[in-house]
Amino acid sequence: MCNQNNIYLPYLATVEEIIDETPDVRTLKLVFQDEKVRENFSFRAGQFAEYSAFGAGESTFCIASSPTWKGYIECCFRSVGRVTEALRRLEVGDTMGVRGPYGNSFPIEQFEGKSLVFVAGGIALPPLRTLIWNCLDLRDKFKDITIVYGARTVDDLVYKHELKAWEERDDVRLVKTVDPGGETADWDGKVGFVPAVLEEAAPAAENTIALVCGPPIMIKFTLPVLEKLGFKDDQVYTTLENRMKCGLGKCGRCNVGNIYVCKDGPVFTAGQVKAMPQEF
Amino acid sequence: MQTYLSEHNLHTLLNNLISKGVRVVAPKFNAGTVLYEPLENAAELVPDQLPRRSGKEAFFPLCEDIMSYSKEGQQVTVQDVDPSRFPQTVFFGVRPCDAAAIPVLDAVFSWDYKDQFFLERRNKTTIIGLACTTADDACFCTAVGLAPDERKGSDLFLTPVEGGGYLCETCTEKGEILLQQNSGMFSQSSSHTPLPLAKPQFEKLDLAKIKNWLENHFEDPAWDSIATRCVGCGVCAFVCPACHCFDIVDEGTEKSGKRRKNWDACGFWKFTHHASGHNPRDQQPKRYRNRIMHKFKYYDDKFGQTLCTGCGRCIRLCPVGIDIADIVKGIEQAEG
Numbered sequence: 001m002c003n004q005n006n007i008y009l010p011y012l013a014t015v016e017e018i019i020d021e022t023p024d025v026r027t028l029k030l031v032f033q034d035e036k037v038r039e040n041f042s043f044r045a046g047q048f049a050e051y052s053a054f055g056a057g058e059s060t061f062c063i064a065s066s067p068t069w070k071g072y073i074e075c076c077f078r079s080v081g082r083v084t085e086a087l088r089r090l091e092v093g094d095t096m097g098v099r100g101p102y103g104n105s106f107p108i109e110q111f112e113g114k115s116l117v118f119v120a121g122g123i124a125l126p127p128l129r130t131l132i133w134n135c136l137d138l139r140d141k142f143k144d145i146t147i148v149y150g151a152r153t154v155d156d157l158v159y160k161h162e163l164k165a166w167e168e169r170d171d172v173r174l175v176k177t178v179d180p181g182g183e184t185a186d187w188d189g190k191v192g193f194v195p196a197v198l199e200e201a202a203p204a205a206e207n208t209i210a211l212v213c214g215p216p217i218m219i220k221f222t223l224p225v226l227e228k229l230g231f232k233d234d235q236v237y238t239t240l241e242n243r244m245k246c247g248l249g250k251c252g253r254c255n256v257g258n259i260y261v262c263k264d265g266p267v268f269t270a271g272q273v274k275a276m277p278q279e280f
Numbered sequence: 281m282q283t284y285l286s287e288h289n290l291h292t293l294l295n296n297l298i299s300k301g302v303r304v305v306a307p308k309f310n311a312g313t314v315l316y317e318p319l320e321n322a323a324e325l326v327p328d329q330l331p332r333r334s335g336k337e338a339f340f341p342l343c344e345d346i347m348s349y350s351k352e353g354q355q356v357t358v359q360d361v362d363p364s365r366f367p368q369t370v371f372f373g374v375r376p377c378d379a380a381a382i383p384v385l386d387a388v389f390s391w392d393y394k395d396q397f398f399l400e401r402r403n404k405t406t407i408i409g410l411a412c413t414t415a416d417d418a419c420f421c422t423a424v425g426l427a428p429d430e431r432k433g434s435d436l437f438l439t440p441v442e443g444g445g446y447l448c449e450t451c452t453e454k455g456e457i458l459l460q461q462n463s464g465m466f467s468q469s470s471s472h473t474p475l476p477l478a479k480p481q482f483e484k485l486d487l488a489k490i491k492n493w494l495e496n497h498f499e500d501p502a503w504d505s506i507a508t509r510c511v512g513c514g515v516c517a518f519v520c521p522a523c524h525c526f527d528i529v530d531e532g533t534e535k536s537g538k539r540r541k542n543w544d545a546c547g548f549w550k551f552t553h554h555a556s557g558h559n560p561r562d563q564q565p566k567r568y569r570n571r572i573m574h575k576f577k578y579y580d581d582k583f584g585q586t587l588c589t590g591c592g593r594c595i596r597l598c599p600v601g602i603d604i605a606d607i608v609k610g611i612e613q614a615e616g
Contacts, residue, residue, distance in 0.1 A: 005363070005394075005396050006346065006347065006360050006361065006363075006396060007393045007394065007395060007396070008346040008347065008528065008539070008541070009346075009347055009358065009360055010358070012356060012358065014354075052530070052539075053534075054349045054351065054356050054530065054534060054537070055349075055530050055532055055533050055534040055535070055537055056530055056534075057528070057529055057530045057539075058528060058530075059555075080555040080556060081555040084555065086534070091354075093354045094354045095351070095354060095355055095356035096356075097356075097358070216558070241554070242552065242554070242560065243551075243552050243553060243554055243555075245526070245527055245528045245544075246526075246528060248392070248393040248395075249388075249391055249392060249393070250388055250389065250391070250393070250395060250524070250526070251525055251526050251527070251528070251544070252524065252525030252526070252544075252546065252574075253525065253544070253546070253551050253552050254552075255570075255574075255578065256560070257498070257573070257578065258573075258577065258578040258581040258582065263392070277498040277499075278498075278499075279498075279560050279561065279566070280560045
């Protein structure tokens with residue numbers, strides 16, 4: 001929460017590290033410049049922030065690092081517009097702005113004692129990655145953890161170094177896949193679309209929570225698969241995205257029906273999403 | 281309690297306020313158009329015409345700085361805006377439809393996170409509403425449950441009387457304070473006859489019925505026939521007293537510049553356009569549907585009020601003749 005009276009004023013943060021996830025997806029590790037903010041900034045997995053490149057404006061992404069990691073946060077974005085291209089021009093040591101954390105979060109306490117199935121596609125891994133690490137850092141509290149992650153091509157997989165780390169753990173089951181034609185000669189994962197690979201992996205629905213994030217087309221075909229596997233709507237969570245400006249429920253553009261994604265979301269159950277007007 | 285304020289004393293009152301450094305915003309001519317703008321002298325006042333734009337800009341300017349920044353080497357410094365610089369304001373001659381929209385805006389700008397830009401101006405402003413004695417065929421305040429003498433939003437409320445001058449009614453403590461501080465301007469009212477109020481041609485609509493139809497007709501062929509002709513110019517939102525959507529943009533270079541809050545409109549295609557190219561409201565009828573839904577359903581769901589005060593500006597100024605009053609009347613009839 002920004003301390004200032006001006007709700008639009010960002011915190012200043014220094015770019016401490018730059019990691020290129022794919023040719024056009026980049027992670028920035030950010031350290032708040034104000035010592036008090038650095039110590040007191042806290043958030044929950046699923047919350048988002050407004051990141052600014054001064055002179056270009058603000059852009060909305062989730063906080064991609066785990067709330068269990070202190071002293072810094074990470075964001076992860078694809079360069080597709082004016083702001084993200086300006087963010088991409090930042091170098092280590094440069095200053096950027098961060099407002100947040102905003103929105104609701106995954107009710108992680110309610111997941112304790114349950115198995116978790118994460119299903120992500122492409123650039124949509126970051127909103128789940130924050131929760132994955134949050135859960136892995138509290139590993140004893142959860143039963144089986146399965147991660148199904150796919151991208152168009154091997155090149156498009158983000159957090160490759162972490163996929164490897166998850167693969168090597170014996171308390172995580174990672175199922176990675178690329179779309180047909182996206183594989184390389186040395187690809188050791190599956191070849192197929194995420195919904196089909198999920199169906200084949202067939203995680204048990206009993207006492208399990210599924211967390212799905214991906215492009216609309218992936219979500220559209222994944223929800224019926226989960227239903228087929230026995231998941232009820234309140235066992236399935238996803239995060240929605242919409243164009244946002246304020247992130248505070250005022251500027252008026254992120255609504256789906258009377259639901260404001262910035263205030264009521266971005267985390268929703270499949271049941272909540274199904275009840276919304278088809279306008280997202 | 282009602283007191284009388286003569287035309288002459290009104291001018292003296294406003295000029296006294298101006299000379300004390302109070303910003304007096306009131307209807308006046310600007311390049312041939314009546315707008316609510318700061319007066320330099322009470323003689324500029326044009327109290328008998330509905331201003332082209334609504335009163336919201338007294339609290340929510342079309343464009344305002346929310347911070348500035350400058351870069352030195354790799355370090356950026358951010359300069360906050362000092363809200364104490366917002367002037368004490370008397371907002372005079374506010375039409376009941378415009379005044380009634382101000383509490384509606386309060387709800388948005390104070391919902392959870394407090395927008396000091398709006399709220400600080402609001403705190404420093406006393407609103408003097410003015411009853412309407414004329415209406416044109418676009419006026420429909422009566423359709424949305426308001427009236428030409430609606431007090432909602434006003435701190436003091438004036439009603440023109442026969443022979444000139446106004447009956448003045450105190451509506452809030454803020455109004456009472458202004459009255460006390462300028463008590464010499466007001467006199468006891470005994471024999472003044474108010475001028476007849478305007479009579480907008482619209483009968484009260486059943487807003488619950490309209491909301492109910494909207495609840496069940498998100499998908500409906502009616503939206504295409506209502507709004508395919510909308511050109512997405514956004515004028516309806518810009519002149520609306522209750523519309524409050526805005527954009528946040530940086531204006532400047534990487535080295536230095538300002539971050540600003542600018543009016544925006546849900547009729548613009550870019551309003552909801554994702555960087556990926558996806559647009560949840562990718563056609564004009566979907567954008568117009570959002571406008572109607574927001575005004576007559578979503579806002580009511582959240583704040584228990586309608587986001588329309590029937591001022592009629594969007595009807596007068598729409599370049600393709602879209603008439604929101606006819607649309608909601610049609611919806612009421614469709615609900616049966």
